[in-house]
Structures are given as structure tokens and as C-alpha cells.
Amino acid sequence: MKMSRHIIETEETLIIETPERVPLEFALASIGNRFLAVAIDHFVQYLSILIIAWFLLALAGMSASEVVDAPDKLFGEMPKWTVAVTILALFLIFAGYFIFFEWLWNGQTPGKKLLKLRVIREDGRPITLWEAIARNLLRIGDAVPGFIVPVYSIGLITIFLSNRDQRLGDIFAGTVVIRERAGEAPTFAETFSNPVSDTAFSRVQKRIEFQADMDQVTEGEIEVVESFLRRRWDLSDKQRIWMAWRIALPLMYKLKPNYDMADFTYEGFLEEVLHRHHARRKFLN
DSSP: OEEETTEEEOSSEEEEEOTTSOEEEEEEOOHHHHHHHHHHHHHHHHHHHHHHHHHHHHHTTOOHHHHHHOTTHHHHHSOHHHHHHHHHHHHIIIIIHHHHHHHHTTSOOHHHHHHTEEEEETTSOBOOHHHHHHHHHTHHHHTTTOSSSOOOHHHHHHHHHOTTOOOHHHHHHTEEEEEOOGGGSOOHHHHHTSOOOSSOSOOOSOOOOEEOOGGGOOHHHHHHHHHHHHHGGGSOHHHHHHHHHHHHHHHHHHHOOEEOGGGOOHHHHHHHHHHHHHHHHHHHO
């Protein structure tokens, strides 16, 4: 076991000490789950390419059989704009697919979502656009010796050698891939079905100052935050910190707040989100 910067590493687990001094335990994604997830993602990529290719061939007045019989005519007879769109689409699908989904889907792609995997930063915080770009720019290196049909030999070797099961892109971006486990914390339904605590809305954490556009927060998200803060004292310390992290993570992805990490706590962040929302609603009314 190794301790460094409040991070404890074991063979299959990553434990990160939160600003509240409570350890969060993450299950590192297995190699099998990661490769199955990426296989699903590549299937989605190739299927998208086939659909786009069929559509562009139809616009160009060509059939698939013509391309198979005379592949040299593919770019020779197709209109230049069709060729340009094809090249752009291929680039965006291969280069932008993982970046797009991991940034907008809170560290998940369709494959990772199906396998319940998620990319997070090494300190437990959500990845930013920078981490999404950085880890996927090196995907070409990880996929060696193939790219059109990735083999991931380099990525596989790197994962085996890394204490945190990181491929080259993860090491460069400072990210890890975790597996979300249902039994680590109470479910939302279990938490919100408990009796409401008397100490419902008292601010117990140090106020978190951050800059963000609160207009992006929906009423549904506020209801989840409010329900958690009302019932948090019915949970154990570990369960409370886990639930605060799970609720704060998607909000942090959406708001991308600018804050001081030295004073940051997930629970304090949720308190500030709720107080700002109510203050804003009171002002508008």
C-alpha cells in the first residue's frame, strides 16, 4: 500500500482523502471492462461512419456496389464538397468522439456508461475539457500498432505497469478510470426516503466562493441538492461525503466553477449552490 498526497493505492482500489478528511474509495476499472467499453465505442464510431458514407454516396449519386467495383472512382467522381465533408466527418468521429462524450457526459462515453465506468481526475474531481483532450490525444499512441482498427498494445502494457491502471493518456492527463459500485453508498431513493432532519438548512461547512453561471442549474437538480441537505444527518459520515460527491460531480461538470481548492468541500459546494439559487429566486420574485 502506498500513501502520497492523500492518495492510498492498492491493487484494485484508489482511496482519496477529501477536503473533509474523509476517505473516498474508488474501484479501479478492470482491463476487461475498459476494453469492452472501448469496443462498444469503436462500434458506435464505425457505425456512424457507415451511415455518413451511405448518406454522402447517395447525395453524390453513387452506389456501394460502384465503389466496391471501382474504388478509384470514389474520390475521382465524387464532388469536391462531398470529399471535404467526408474527410471532416472522419476526423471528427475518430478524434472528437471520446473528447466530446467524456467532456459533456461527465467522464463517460456510451461504452463507459453501459459498463458503469467513469473518468475522473486523480484527486477525485471531475475532468475538465483539458483532461478530456489530453488523455485522448495520446489515444493514437495507446492504440499502436493499429489506428483504424486499434489494438491498444501500448495502452495494455502501460495499464499493467501502472499502479492505478492508467494508459499513456491517463498518465499524461492525470486521470483514472473508475467503476461505479452500487453498494458503496446509499442510493438516492434510500437517502431521500429517510425522515427529514430537524437541522435541515443550517450551513455547517465553510462558505465556498466560486464563479459560475447559476442559470444552468435546473429545478430538478436543485430539488436533489435540497433533499440531500435536508436528510444528510441521517447518514453516516462516510455515506454523507459519498452522497455529496455523487451529487456535486455532475453539477461541477455543468457549472465548471472557478474556486479555491484549499477551502473546497463537496458539501459546502452544495450548500452554496442551494443558497445562491434561493437568493436568486427571491430577487427575481
